[in-house]
Amino acid sequence: MTGKRILLIVGGGIAAYKACELIRLIRKAGMSVRCVLTDGGAQFVTPMTLAALSEAQVHTSLWDLKDEAEMGHIQLSREADLVVVAPATADLLARMAAGIADDLATTLLLATDKPVLAAPAMNVRMWQHAATRRNVERLRDDGVRVLEPDEGPMACGEFGPGRLPEPEAILAAIQESLSKPFVSSEVETRFSTSLEANGELRGRHVIVTAGPTHEPIDPVRYIANRSSGKQGFAIAAALARLGARVTLVSGPVALPTPAGVDRVDVETARDMAAAVDAALPADAAVLVAAVADWRVKPSGSKIKKQGTVPSLALAENPDILAGLARGPRRPRLLVGFAAETDDVIANATAKRARKGADWIVANDVSGDVMGGADNRVHLVSEAGVEDWEEMPKEQVAARLADRIADAIA
Known part of the structure; x- marks a missing residue:
């Protein structure tokens, strides 16, 4: 994210104070x-507060003679990589949906050619009002x-x-929005929709x-693998x-928690197997993690080099996928992942049969x-x-x- 430019529009609501922490997190992330x-x-x-935190000029008026002599609202609307509205009040969402441009914020939102992310904040009745729902649907x-507000x-x-x-969740949404290509396609439409507009899985519980x-x-060494977690986190975000x-x-x-996800x-x-078991029951489980196949009995103190190679006795770790498949609380849909270097299809097909999974990716x-x-x-x-x-x-x-929704919705 280093070098990415965010334009943050701060709307009028008590939640505006959270914009201060959001600015700090954005800058800490290198943007x-x-x-x-x-x-x-x-x-x-x-x-003054926002200027001190962002170390940049704060813009407040469409009628600033110096800025607007240089068409400042056009420049602001085009130079950012992402425009973020937080908090997005009911009034601001309504004006965005209607295409009104009667102040600096709404004018640059109408003039921008960059992606826009809105984080709503308002009274529960205002959020649930039919007019707000129509406005959100139009914007999507x-x-x-448009993110879903917290409850x-x-x-x-x-x-x-x-x-x-929370600012951490908004930052995660910012990073996700910047990490994917913005294209006009069916996939982009899915990214632009969120829980309320695309609720095929509402009421379903999925473990990832x-x-x-x-x-x-x-105490200082461990057995691991190269998994970054990116694919699993992306799947969790898409399901949410x-x-x-x-x-x-x-x-x-070192990945931020996707918005709307319990982490x-x-x-x-063994920790992972216990956490999965504790999260049951579930309608589906998508096991993307690259779980270590073996473990050793750890030494309580650092193993010193003494001229000989230490002997590490390996023990097999629990098979989380197979355990779920055979267990009494088996999810209706069980999806495993197979990371292979040779004979990918053959090995994955055999793994599906051996483990008892419905699908193997x-x-x-x-x-x-x-x-x-x-x-x-x-x-x-x-x-x-x-x-x-x-x-x-x-x-x-x-x-x-989408495939999971078709299978269990």
Whole structure:
């Protein structure tokens, strides 16, 4: 994300104070941020505060003689890589949906040719009002990615959906939006829709595992693999956008939690097996994690070099996929992953039969797939083998999530 430019529009609501933490997180992630503060937003935070945090000029007026002499609103609308509206109030969403351009914020939103991400915040009744729902649907149809608000107690004393997502969740959505190609396609439409507009999996619970496991040898060494967790995290995010309640069981990775996902961090294969069991029952499980096959009995102190190679006695780790398939609380749909370097289809087909999975998603990891941005997979099921073209991991995730929705919705 280093060098990416964010234009942050701060709307008028009590949640505007969270924009301060969001700015800090954006900059910590290596991105720059410029702020546009609406009149309403200025009732809650000051231009001085945002300027100090962003280390950049804060823009407040369409009628700034110096800026507008240089067509400042056009320049602002085009120079960012992503435009973020947070908080996006009910009024601001309504004006965006109607194409109104009566202040700096709405004018540059109408003038921008860059992707737009909106994080709503408002009273629960306002969020659930038919007018707001229509406005959100219109914006999503227009290609704006509108996040789902969090649910919880509000400043007004009521409880329900309408809270601004936490800054960490907004940052994760920003990073996800910047990491995928913005193209006009069916896939992009799926990315632009979120829980309410694309709720095929609403009411369903899906468990996703992701990343590697670390099996300790001593306090400073461990057995691991090269899994980055990117594909599993992308799948968790795609399922959440389809309305599923997602439990993401993650090995040690440095990735932000996808918006709307419940995350459980683990270290070892046994930790992961226990976390998956604790998350049951579930309608589906997608086991993407590259779980270490073996473990050793760890030493309590660092093993010293003494001129001889230490002997490590390996023990087999629990087979999470096979255990789920044979267990009494087997999910209705069980999807495993097979990372292979040779005979990809044959090995994946055999793995599906051996483990008792419904589907196996197989890929050739002999290149730079582990840690890379793209993936080419084969979906192995009872019906046969589907060969998918190489695509960004986010698109693989969106396509697989759609298939899962077809199977269990």
